[in-house]
Every structure is written in C-alpha cells, then in structure tokens.
Amino acid sequence: LLLRRPRAASSSDLSPAVAVGLAALAQRHLAARGREGAEVLIDCQRRLEEAAGAHPLRLARRDEALAEIARFEGEIVAARVERSRLGLPSFDWGELRRSAPVSREWGEDRGRPIDRFYIDAFVEAHREDLRGAVLEVQEADLTERWGGGAIERIDIVDIEASNPRATLLADLRHAAHIEDSSFDCFVLTQTLHVIADVPAVLREARRILRPGGVLLATFPAASRVCVEYGREGDFWRATEGGVRELFRSAFRDEELSLCCYGNLLTTVAFFEGLACHELEAAEFEPFDPWYPLLFGVRAVKTPELAASASPRPGLVVSERPPGAILLYHRVAEAELDPHRLVLSPEIFSAQMQEIARSSLPLPLADLVAAARGGSLPAGAVAVTLDDAYRDNLDHASPILLAHGVPATFFAVSAASLGEEVFWWDALAERLLGPGARPPELVVRLDGGEHRFATDSAASRRIAHDVLHGRLVECDAAARDSVLSQLTRWAGDAVLAAPRALDVAGLRELAARPGHAIGAHGVDHLALSRQPALAREREIAESRRVLESALGRKVRDFSYPYGDVSASVAGSVRAAGYARAVSCDAGRVGPRSDPWRLPRIEIHAANADRFATLLRAVAAPRR
Numbered sequence: 001l002l003l004r005r006p007r008a009a010s011s012s013d014l015s016p017a018v019a020v021g022l023a024a025l026a027q028r029h030l031a032a033r034g035r036e037g038a039e040v041l042i043d044c045q046r047r048l049e050e051a052a053g054a055h056p057l058r059l060a061r062r063d064e065a066l067a068e069i070a071r072f073e074g075e076i077v078a079a080r081v082e083r084s085r086l087g088l089p090s091f092d093w094g095e096l097r098r099s100a101p102v103s104r105e106w107g108e109d110r111g112r113p114i115d116r117f118y119i120d121a122f123v124e125a126h127r128e129d130l131r132g133a134v135l136e137v138q139e140a141d142l143t144e145r146w147g148g149g150a151i152e153r154i155d156i157v158d159i160e161a162s163n164p165r166a167t168l169l170a171d172l173r174h175a176a177h178i179e180d181s182s183f184d185c186f187v188l189t190q191t192l193h194v195i196a197d198v199p200a201v202l203r204e205a206r207r208i209l210r211p212g213g214v215l216l217a218t219f220p221a222a223s224r225v226c227v228e229y230g231r232e233g234d235f236w237r238a239t240e241g242g243v244r245e246l247f248r249s250a251f252r253d254e255e256l257s258l259c260c261y262g263n264l265l266t267t268v269a270f271f272e273g274l275a276c277h278e279l280e281a282a283e284f285e286p287f288d289p290w291y292p293l294l295f296g297v298r299a300v301k302t303p304e305l306a307a308s309a310s311p312r313p314g315l316v317v318s319e320r321p322p323g324a325i326l327l328y329h330r331v332a333e334a335e336l337d338p339h340r341l342v343l344s345p346e347i348f349s350a351q352m353q354e355i356a357r358s359s360l361p362l363p364l365a366d367l368v369a370a371a372r373g374g375s376l377p378a379g380a381v382a383v384t385l386d387d388a389y390r391d392n393l394d395h396a397s398p399i400l401l402a403h404g405v406p407a408t409f410f411a412v413s414a415a416s417l418g419e420e421v422f423w424w425d426a427l428a429e430r431l432l433g434p435g436a437r438p439p440e441l442v443v444r445l446d447g448g449e450h451r452f453a454t455d456s457a458a459s460r461r462i463a464h465d466v467l468h469g470r471l472v473e474c475d476a477a478a479r480d481s482v483l484s485q486l487t488r489w490a491g492d493a494v495l496a497a498p499r500a501l502d503v504a505g506l507r508e509l510a511a512r513p514g515h516a517i518g519a520h521g522v523d524h525l526a527l528s529r530q531p532a533l534a535r536e537r538e539i540a541e542s543r544r545v546l547e548s549a550l551g552r553k554v555r556d557f558s559y560p561y562g563d564v565s566a567s568v569a570g571s572v573r574a575a576g577y578a579r580a581v582s583c584d585a586g587r588v589g590p591r592s593d594p595w596r597l598p599r600i601e602i603h604a605a606n607a608d609r610f611a612t613l614l615r616a617v618a619a620p621r622r
Helices: 016-085 112-123 141-146 198-208 240-246 264-272 344-357 362-370 390-403 411-416 423-432 457-474 477-488 503-511 532-550 566-574 607-617
Strands: 132-137 151-158 181-188 209-220 255-263 293-298 324-328 380-387 405-413 440-445 450-455 513-517 556-557 579-581
Touching: 016 209, 112 209, 112 255, 112 264, 132 141, 141 151, 141 566, 151 566, 181 198, 198 293, 209 423, 240 255, 240 293, 240 532, 293 450, 293 607, 324 362, 344 607, 362 380, 362 390, 362 513, 362 579, 380 390, 380 532, 390 405, 390 440, 390 579, 405 411, 405 503, 411 503, 411 532, 423 457, 423 556, 440 457, 450 457, 457 477, 503 513, 513 532, 532 556, 532 566, 566 579
Parallel strands: 132 151, 132 181, 181 209, 324 380, 380 405, 405 513, 513 556, 556 579
Antiparallel strands: 209 293, 255 293, 440 450
C-alpha cells in the first residue's frame, strides 16, 4: 500500500462504521509494531504483487487442464457412440460375462486357493508366536508349516468326532473341559465366520490362553458361501471396523493388531475360484481398503492387573533393540560362483572391520541367550559361515581374529571326513567350467531319462539350474549317481573345485579364540524332504561325528539349504542342540525361536550395501 500513490477517498468506498473500525484496527496493530509497521505493510504489499504476477500463469494452467479434461471426455463420448453404432457394449466383459464362476471349489481343483496366500503370509509373519503348547482347528498344517523347535506340543480341536486328527473335541463357544491357561498359541483361521456366536468363541479363546499367549485368527471380508456348512451354517463376513468390534468383546484395543489383505483383483479372482499361480506375485501385494479379501488378527492375552503370574520369559516383548546373525559361506577369490557363495578376502575384511567399528560382535550362543533374556545390547551381531570350506581356515579365520569378531562355522560331517568337493560345486564345474563339452547330456534320475542340450554356455546353464533344483531334493545316493554320470559325460577330469575343510583343519579352527563349530548335517540333505529315519540320522549323526572328531560339545545346528519345518525343528531340539539357524531373513529378538533363528545372508550382490544393511538389521551401538 505504501508503494502506491494515494488516491482520492470516495464517500462510496467505505461506510462510516467500517471506516472507524478499520482505523481502530490499524491504530492498534501499528502501535503494537511500533516502528516496524511500515516494514510489515511493505512486505505484505510485495507478497500481494508476487501473487498477482503468478495469477495469470496459474489461470493458464487451469485452463489447459480443463481443456484436456474436456478433450478426454469428448473422446470417451465419441468412443461410446462408435461402439453403439457398431452394436458393441460400452464395457467388454470378455470371459467374465457369465453367472457361473471358473471354479466352485475355492480354486482347490486348480491349485492353491487365493485366500491361502494371505493366510500363509499372516501366520508366517507371526511364526515366532508358534511356541510352547499350540492349538489349531481341524488340522495342524499351518503350525507344522511355519512352526519351529520352540513348539512343545500341538493339539488339534474339532467339533466333529469323525476327524481322526483331532486330539480335543469341543464346541468352541463353550469348551469348559479345556482348562484355563492351557495354550501359548491358538491358530484359528477361517473358522469364526461359520460360528453364530463369535464373541463367545473369542472369550473362550482368551480363557484357554496362558498369560502372554497369542490368538492368531483370520476372518473373511469377501468369500463365497461355505459348501461344507451350507447356506444356514455360514454366518458372517466383516469389514475392518466390524472385525475390531468383534474382538473387543474379549480383548482390549492395546492387545489387538490387525493385518488387512487383498484388493479388487485378488478378491474377484477368489470369487471366480482361480488359483494363486494364475495371478502374478506382484498382484497380491497392493492392499485396497475398499476391496479387502480377509483380515488377520493377532490378539495377545496380557496378564490381568490383579494377577500375580507374569508372562513366560520367552513371550515377553522387550523394548531392547533386535540383533542380527549374518550368514557367509566362502572367503576366497573365485571366477566360478553361480550360487553367490563367495566373497573376496578384501571385501570380507572390510565388512569385519565395519562390524568391529559400528556394532557389537558376539558369539552366537551369547547373542541368542541375551535375546532370550531381554538383555540384548544395541548393535549385537553374530557371524556364521556355512559348509566349512577350506578357505574358512585359510582366509576367513585370520581376518576374524584380526578384527576380534567371533564366528561359528557349520560343518558337513561326511564332507569333512573325506575332504570332499561339495556336490553343487562339482555340478557347477562339470557344466559351467572351462573346456569343451559334448552337445547333449542324458541323465537318469528318479526312474526317468532327462535330456539336455549342452552345445552352448547358455544351454549348459539351463541344464545346471534344472539339475541343481532337482538334486537339492534328492537323497545322497541319487545325488551321487547323477554326479557320476556327469563325470563320465565330461571326460573324467579331476575336479579343481574347492573342498571342505578336513578334520585336522576343523580341530585347528575350533582351537582358535572366538571360533565355534556347529553341525550342518551328514550329507547336506534337505531335511523336510527326507524320510523320518534319514532325517534323524542326518541331525544326530552329524553331531556325534563332529563331537568325536573335535573332543568337544557341538550345540549349534544349521539347516542345509535353510530347509526347516516344525517337525524338523522339533527333531533338532530333541537331538540336544541348544540353537539352530535357518536361512530365513530377519532379526533376532526376545520372541525369536531358538531352533529357527533367522539370518541375513551376505553375498556379492549386496556386499556394496553392507554398512547400510548392517544399520538396518542391528541398531548401532552408541
């Protein structure tokens, strides 16, 4: 205002009352600002002029957007008119224009039903809750699939006496014969909607849980009517708000956490009866709150304020930061590394230096004990190396000692006794190594004959990848048979592949400060794929052989290929191991299952991000 010339006042500009009010307002504010009043007005004037200068540009942009919208609307109208002229509908339903679904069997006749993807994802995300005494409805497949060695007992509850798997018969609305505080976890998936009195079931679920126990339940938002229970026996579908309200009948808000799953595509696919493999993996990921498929609820029975009992130590949620167990394999220079097992000594040394500088390296046993006790220090990291290659002694160990980083080395007992080449390295060298190869490979496996073109590097890589996937699931005899066939096919050349550390080397490694030896099976077999007797031998014999060779106790186990199920983890626990590590990615905390510990694998593809990765998985020490 002060930058403009004053114009003559007009009696029509302001009414007397408004003029008096403005004068009083100006006088009050100018008095408050003192000498700064003029500066304030000048600044306001400048802002007004800047806004006025930008206004035409904004108007132009608005007009352009409106014109574009009008153009699109015109194109839509034109398209509708053209489709109408051609006798075409305004929307092309394609194969969806029918009243019958693709499958009336939930998609089970086509593969894995769509909702099972989300149910598995929910239980897997809370697998650490599967511990102690676990109760599941009708069958124990989820507990078996995602549980670990922390499970002490599994019970199956059903209302039908005809279920041969049921260990408890009960109506979940009033199961008075099940004692109070009987279970640490209750897996109740896709069941509540077929029970008329849901609040009664939830109250019973709370009653039979121990303090600190967890209910893992799922509830459908959208689903066809259940054939098994009929139109009169399938009662409920719920929204997010409805699910919360139902669970509030037995649990407090602070005891509940809700997971929501699904989107329009997966919901439609489920109604159509499609199977998981008929959608892309990425299509399951988006969640649309307006088109949910199902909800997962984790409800914790916190101890009542008046109760004297406290939660079991293994179930207490600690505020302590989580730690991390790192997984390595080889430390060497290698040109052939199709399985990403190798890190150079230079990179490994830099990583150990970073651990020593920014984290708190601990022996595996100490880290797990601290996590279980809720006293895990910030930045806690344990280092493990699987397979116990010769280079672990020659290269990895000196680097670890130089930086003061403890480590556990997991040895395959048969390979160490014979100082053998591991089968995956033999497979890689025969098919991917240098030199000429015959143009075709014929392999006899599983009673059949398998032919592979091997006339190029690309075709040999395909043969390698297919055979590797098959051999992972085989027993040792079938695997050795294929390797013998490959040896004859490749010309009986002596393998130059790296070898396992022999018994003398293991003894030397175990004698070094901060080093421990763990078991990794007898023949490095996928344990869940083996018969029970073979599995028990792999677990127990590996420990016996190593203890005999080393003259010391072996308390740690690493699952070959990371292949573990609830029954496998239970066998490892029963064999006397104190801890077992998997290949599942994750951090270690108070709720981690000691017989299914997650690890972070470090390899060439993520080595350049090691410092960032370390900060993400283990809170740095202060």
